[in-house]
Amino acid sequence: MISRTSLPVPWLRLGRIERYVLVQQARSLGIALGVIAALIMLIDFVEVSRGVGSDVDLSGARILGLMLLKSPQVIIQLLPFVFLFGTLAAFVGLNRRSELIAMRAAGVSAWRFVLPAAGAALMFGAITVAALGPLAASADGLFQRERARLSGSAAGAEASPTVWIREGDDTRQMVIRAQRQDRSSARLLDVTFFIYTNDAEGMRTFSERIDADTASLSNGSWRLVNAVGAEIGQRAVRYATLDLPSSLADEEAFERFARPQSTSFWSLPAQIDRVEAAGFSSTAYRLRLQQLLATPLMFAAMSILAAAFSLRLMRLGDLARMSVAAVVLGFGFFFVNQAASAFGSAEVIPPWLAAWLPPLLTALAAFTLLFYTEDG
Template sequence: MLTTARSGRTLAVYLALRFLVSIGGLFLLAAVLIFVFDALELLRRASDQEGASLARIGLISLLRVPQLMEQVLPFAVLFGAITAFLGLSRKLELVVARAAGVSVWQFTAPALAVGLLIGIAAVLVYNPLAVVLRTQSDEIASGLFGREQNFLLQTTGDIWLRQDGVDGESVLHAKQILDNGERLLGVTVFTFDRKGSFVERIEAREAVLADQSWRLSSGTVYSTSGDPRAFTSYSVSTYLTPTEVRESIAAPESIGFWDLPRVIELSQRAGLPAYRYSLQYQTLLARPALLAAMVLIAACVSLRVSRMGGVGRLILGGILAGFVLYVLSELGKDLGGAGIVPPLLAAWAPGVFGVLMGITILLHLEDG
């Protein structure tokens, strides 16, 4: 009895290591490919910009890769688990294990444990680190890409804000956001008086949100009543708070897992909708369930391969199932971000559905 238990633990550790190596290898391979293509694209777009060196572009891309890889992680788990299962099938290790009385649940449990642990580590450690590195990347790239800065680094369009202040209304336009929206680069401000008449256009290198004002630096004022004049420091009044600015323009992906509850609370206290941040928080919490669903899909494919053959067709089915699950998760994010579906439901439904679907298929294949 003791020997059987010890053999079971040895098999579980062996299988877990096989899955971990397979998933980790695919993840690193995808990271290298993304880094190469991203660096080449950034280098092409910044080739005519002053200060664009190969080392700087490489560092910017290297720091961007961890956050880009968050979108790839579910597929790395899916393909890695399929690869590991197929390797075990081709070497007849699964066949021998089945003949020895090992059930599908016993050789799937180590893969599920690896998927869940990867998901937990991705949420608690990897996501906050990726956000910090992305912030450093934006700092290094500051001012390098001109009008394309936001498209390349923030994956959003230019920033527009309509605001009111002590001196009247104004419209603010920025090309890049930093520090969760409290610092803007490439800023243009159009100011109006209390009667709604245009007063001046202000162009500045940088704007920092201070006490009820934007502190502009290194720019030029173009007024209807005089010649343009340069300035080193200029102030434009605003009633916007840091929370309101963050809610208006900061992407939820730019906030780490541990900071999201505070941002959600601040938004709710300010009377602002926090759908996007609540959805991002719940999506991160649900990530282990999504990765577990990917592992179960891979297990369904491997079991059918060992019994029925037709490797290519079955693998394609598993990949399509994984893509459908990912599309459902993205659709849920769109609906949840718009407030149409509660964030909790939008974030958890795809992962829970995938897990239940995988368990149902495995029960059918195992027990008929």
């Protein structure tokens, strides 16, 4: 008669195997992350010291602070390689110590320790997108602003460079160009307004140009001082002051759109709406949003790909060749990702396809190799 306590023993044994493999993977991932992060920070330290440090005299501590703001975003972008190298190192180590052979001889399917590793990568990808990514994006935005401030002060610039603003509605669009902006008094200097009208069919026609010494935004209207305006076919008219209705909030006139890499995952939907409301293309922001959503799948696919190559070592006995093949294939998918991003930014393919195609191809290749290795 079989006792009740004897039934769960095989499941406990499998659970311990899975936990053991996860611990080995986590250890290898930590080492891979440390090596890649150290290389990135070293490169960024040199780049910051030669870039910003050449424009203004900065102490070593200040350069180190700027490097710590810049590096996290780059490290997160290279996390797929952390999972590729880390998982590959973990399973190759298990294979060298004949632990994988012992597991397979005991009847343990490769899926029992490959899928938990992929699941852990999937969960870490979700944490990266939801928590680590926004922190890195904020740090990158702070680095960009600090670098612009230091470069501007080094050049002796008291005002920001040319400012472009676009606003309007279904009936009228305004493109605003200012040669300078004075943030202390919230004014645009040497400003030009290009005004377009939309007909019933949505066709946009240029109607008027207005040049002014200054323009300030307050209470839903632009106040232009010493302005000269001319409509098509009409003589120029001078105005001491001129008010133009505006749909912008007061703080938006002097706020530049943060670049997609400096925008957190949680802020991207609102940023997309703001960019489209201003009349600009939101393709780069939509592509960034879809890439962040596909990040967990990319991490999991890289883990499965590395594990699948490691499992074939038992049968082929060629450690160097298979390891190099896994690394080369990983870099190949990285270049596919870069090419897809370029096509998506150029609107050759939709942003969602450019973001999801590389991780899907990686996952399909990994599962194909794993099926062939395991089920044969």
